[in-house]
Amino acid sequence: MANEIAIKVWTQPTDAILVDAESHILHYELAGPAVISGVQVETYPIADGMFALSDIEARIRIADDHTPGTRLVCIENTHNRCGGTILPPELMPVLRALADQRNLKLHLDGARLFNAAVARGVSVQAWTPYVDSVMIAFSKGLCCPVGSALAGSRDFIREAHRVRKLLGGGMRQVGVLAAACLVALDTMIDRLAEDHARARRLAEAIAEMPGFSVNLHTVQTNMIYVRTERLALEVERALAERGVLCIALDPRRLRLVTHKDIDDTAVEYAIRAFQAVAE
Template identity: 55%
Template sequence: MHAMIDLRSDTVTRPTPEMRRAMAEAEVGDDVLGDDPTIQRLEEMAAARLGKEAALFVPSGTMGNNIAIKTHTRPGDEILLDREAHSMCYEVGGPAALAGALTRQFRSHRGVPDLREIEESIVPATLHAPGTALIVLENTHNRAGGAVIPLSIHREIYAMARSRGVRVHLDGARLFNAAVASGHSAAEFAAQADSVSFCLSKGLGCPVGSVLCGTRAFIEQARRVRKLLGGGMRQAGVLAACGIVALQTMVDRLAEDHRNARILAEGIADLPGISLDLLTVQTNMVYCDTQRPAEEIVARLQERQVLCLALGANRIRLVTHHDVDREDIERAIRAFESALCQQT
């Protein structure tokens, strides 16, 4: 049980005692000079786990996506991505600003893209048209409430993309949530993309870091782009050490976060003034719409020691993670009941 129940994001997780020990004891070197053994170990572990040839430790999921997009494209190339994708909405225009990519957006239903729409959006390069170089997919899908894109959809899109000579990057910030929820391995999803990034600093509990995986040639180029963006780090083995602990100890327990999200969603779905589609609650996120302004409900919840985010005028997001236990969830439900009953 925690004094403040922080449901704003799974990024608020603090490093576990085992991570802190691993940090203190990490063997380090200068990674830009290529001799940090702990980073190398994390990169090897991550590549093996995702069934890719090589991997690159990067400071954040945002940088992982931007490096991937810049590495796969040339300025002016077109990239296809969900209009609700994190890369589209929350990365400060990175694809345009850093890669010079033209973005064409597609729609998805509860996070699941439509193969036909994507296929019809592909344009070959001509004298006039820039040409589609890359499709960016996201799993789990953040703005679709942590929805899992089924593996079968990835298979269809990747087969189509390959037949059209278009590459696929998977923003797998929460790929392990998708794996745990679907029963498929992260490698099965990764096999359906040319590159994949996943975050260590979300549900896996690390303080910092993401990993970008792909072919050896792709990662070699990506390493240069990371340097260009100022993401080359020196004795960052202290951070990679947490990533190693995370891959060893924090993946299977994500199922507990998913159970807690479901209990929370079911506990608040029928409260007056709340509208919640339980079908969207597939992993560790709960999105709900509020009759009263979301900011007002968020403030009332904060008075009751529950933190969450307003993601729109009438939309609230709640995310479960390692630092929230079952008892906290029960308290959060009671806080919701009381916040919604409060007379204005």
């Protein structure tokens, strides 16, 4: 909802927005930008979480009687479908300069932005001052039962509140949920480094096993994407029978995620389960 609210605030029906070809907005939000905001979604290519500025620039459209004008560019960090990869902060000033030059807004889907910050050893402000709006999720590595936050200028948030209400997100007595988010901000950020270290241990072990491959370059935070020779769904089920839960994202690709409740013992257990399935 936070991404969709931002898109609606920044656009008018008949506009175009640019998202990367692997983005959450494109793959997992039910054509929300078309339904909620009446905008055309266009994509720019991405590989291992990286994109070329020239690929964005080449896709910016100028509005006329026939053409939807590009109004907004969305980026994702860390990047879910690219493996939890980090968008280098060095890219942000150049992206901002392009947006200013072409009169575009920038929205950051930072559902896992704290993972990026901890992994890089920087503050989230390595990215946030360069965008017009940012969403973060509390319900992923930060371990809350529910919740996301959307940030931007005062005027942006005033309008975002109206859109949230329109979408049915104006909840009452929500402090009980927000309390968990406050606890998470105090206690869950620094420990993300443990999730990253465990993901690396798991990834390196699985990469050695027959029948599986892992692009270790993309294991930068708490996610591991495993390519499978067998159908990923079969492997997912075989692992589930051994008590290891992961998801077959594509026919031959599994996603594993480490989090607060996966300790060192659980990682070693998961490695043994993979070994059993690999044999």
